[in-house]
Each structure stands twice: as C-alpha cells, then as structure tokens.
Amino acid sequence: MPETAVAAQSVEERGLAEPADRRSRQIPALDGLRGLAILLIVFHNAPFFPVGPRGVLWLGAIIANVGWIGVEMFFVLSGFLITRQLLDSQASSNYYRAFFGRRILRIFPLYYAALLIGHVLLPLVVPAASVGEASRLDQFWLWVFLFNWAQPFGVPGLAFAHFWSLAVEEQFYLIWPFVVRKRDPRRLMRLCGWIALTALAVRSVMLAAGGDPQMVYVFTVCRMDALVLGAIVAALLRIPSLSARVIAFAPWLLPAATLLALVGALLTRAYTRDGALTQTIGYSILVVVFAAILLASIVDRGVLNRWLQQILSLPLLRSFGKYSYGMYVVHYPIILAIKPMLPRFEATFGHFYIVPLILLITLLSYAGAFVSYHALEKHFLRMKRWFVPTNVSGPDFETLQRA
Secondary structure (H helix, E strand, C coil), rough: CCCCCCHHHHHHHHHHCCCCCHCCCHHHHHHHHHHHHHHHHHHHHHCCCCCCCCCCCHHHHHHHCCCCCHHHHHHHHHEEEEEEHHCCCCCCCHHHHHHHHHHHHHHHHHHHHHHHHHHHHHHCCCCCCHHHHHHHHHHHHHCCCCHHHHHCCCCCCCCHHHHHHHHHHHHHHHHHHHHCCCCCHHHHHHHHHHHHHHHHHHHHHHHHHHCCHHHHHHHHHHHHHHHHHHHHHHHHHHHHHHHHHHHHHHHHHHHHHHHHHHHHHHHHCCCCCCCHHHHHHHHHHHHHHHHHHHHHHCCCHHHHHHHHHHCCCCHHHHHHHCCCCHHHHHHHHHHHHHHHHHHHHHHHHHHCCHHHHHHHHHHHHHHHHHHHHHHHHHHHHHHHHHHCCCCCCCCCCCCCCCC
C-alpha cells in the first residue's frame, strides 16, 4: 500500500502518526478483549448452575448472570473496528467493494456452513421429529440475517438461537459504509451521538408501552448505541485535538469506567438482563464503560492501562480472541448437546459439577473453532488480498500504545 504523507505536527503534539504500512496495525490487547467477551458469553449461555450456589460457585453464578454483557462488548469492538476501516479507506476508489468483499469472506463461510450442517445435512440422518419442526420455520430468517426481528415473535432458532447478534452486526455492516462514506470524523461523531440517544429513547418507549424485553434485547435499533459508541472512539482518535485530550486523560480511563460500572450495577441490580433499568440506562452505561476500556486498551499511558494491556495480551486470552467467532457459532449447539449429560455430571462431581461442565463446554467450543478456522475460514480469509482498499489514510494506533 502507498505511504501516506507525514503530518506537520509531531507525534508528541498529536499523539498520532501516519503509518507507512497499514497491514502492521494490529492491536494485541483487542484480541484479548474478544477473548474475554467470548468467555463471558459461554459462561452465560451454560445455564447449569445449582440452585443456591455457595462460596466460589456463588461468584461464578453472579458472573454467569451478567455474562450477556460480552455481546455488548463485541458490539462496541465491531463498531470501532469497522468504522476505523471505513474512515481509513474513504478515499479509496474500491471503497464499497473492498469493505463488503472482506466482510463476506470473514462472516459468510462459517455462518452458512453451520446452517448447512444444521438444516440440510443433519436432517438427512436425524429423524424430523428429533430435529424439530420449528427449525424448518426458522430457516428463512436465519439465511437472510433477519433472525433477530423474528425471534421475539415465536421463532426459537433452536441450536441457532444465538445467531440474533450476528444478524444485528450484519445489518450494521450493510448500512454503515453508506453512512461513513462522505462524513468527516466530527460529523460522524455528532451523528453517532444522536443515534445513541435515539436507541435509548426507543428502548424506553418500548418498555413503557409494555413491550417484550426480548424485543429490546435483540432488535437492532435498540442495540445501535453499542455499535456507534465504538464508532465514536474510531472517529475521535482521528481528530488531533480530541485524541490529545484522550491521551492526557488516559490514566483515569479505567478508574472512571470502574466507578461508572459500579454505579450502573447498583441502579440495575447487577445488570439483570431483562430488567427495565438495565435495558434503558443500563445499556447506555455499559457501552460507555466498554468504550472507555477500549480506549484504555489502545492508549499506553498510565500504570493501569499498561497492566490492562499486558493482561489482555496474554497468549491464552488472545488465542480465545483469535477463534472467538468460531467459538460463538459452535458453543450453543455444544451446550444443547451436553445438556442431557447433566445428571451424570451431578452424580460424578456433586455440588461442583458446574466446574468440569463449563470447562468441557469451553474446550469443545475452542476445539470446534480451531478446526473450523484451519479447515475452512483461513482459506477464505486469504482471498481478502483481492479486496484491499486502493488508498488508505488515518492514525497509527500503535503510536497511541507508545504515547
């Protein structure tokens, strides 16, 4: 890719620099954030905790109860990464082709392979009564990435019930390139602010009118604030005056995020998933918290930020992040397959059966994702070289990690 001109201001003045090679701009800590998010989701979706857990199990039950926030973390990350790519390639002549080509190669192969296995191949060997008639009714919504709009109206999804969040992200990918194309970072930030407020207002009106909490949980319009908060971070770091303020405030990002998260936990009773306060102000608090954590993962200033980046850059956590998409796709079918084994685990391990059970689910999910990546996904990802933006510009985020 061509080198971009170096700006007149120094790195110290701007906190940013123009990179010579965009391909080296990976941020290791973000892999760790993905890894943390997928572990929270797996923990949350394994509803096997005993009644009245004690000691360490009580703490595990609390974490599992709030593990749904891993989806919110994924949304913020997606909003940041996608907007970053789009802003960087605004001047590219193949702007749309490059973006959609790369997204299709990343999402479609595993997504449709899972649907083919679940809805085409398995019914050939499993009796229809075992597969379930409902799964046949689900198929249209799943194949066209609209499942999140159908699920609250009685379309269960069965082994693919968790695909609602992939539908939300795919709808975002479809619209967002057209939103970003002609907007500078400041205009984009203002628009994102209004979208975030609109999402909060829509959730509040829906719940006040007696709407189903599941609709609020899965409808795209209700979850847009998470995606656009990530977009705000990407836009903010392209504005020198604002990025300089972020760098100056960086040592306080984690303390501020922790305080805000605790306030939100008190207001929402520890972020109970379907609680009215959680689904209104709680969602808004969480996305601001995750945006602050995202910034702390990028800006290497302050002891706490460096500790966070070191933890998130641990090889094991990064490995979970690398395979997080595959783990997300396969973990729920694995949970459903293991569920009949629950009595055997209880008989073997007693009150602590949940520990080996969750370890097994996590290991099987990781193994399934590892196989899917190396047997299928990486071969399609190599094709991304056919969809490289022709002209790329923007801040070097690695410089922020050395600020």
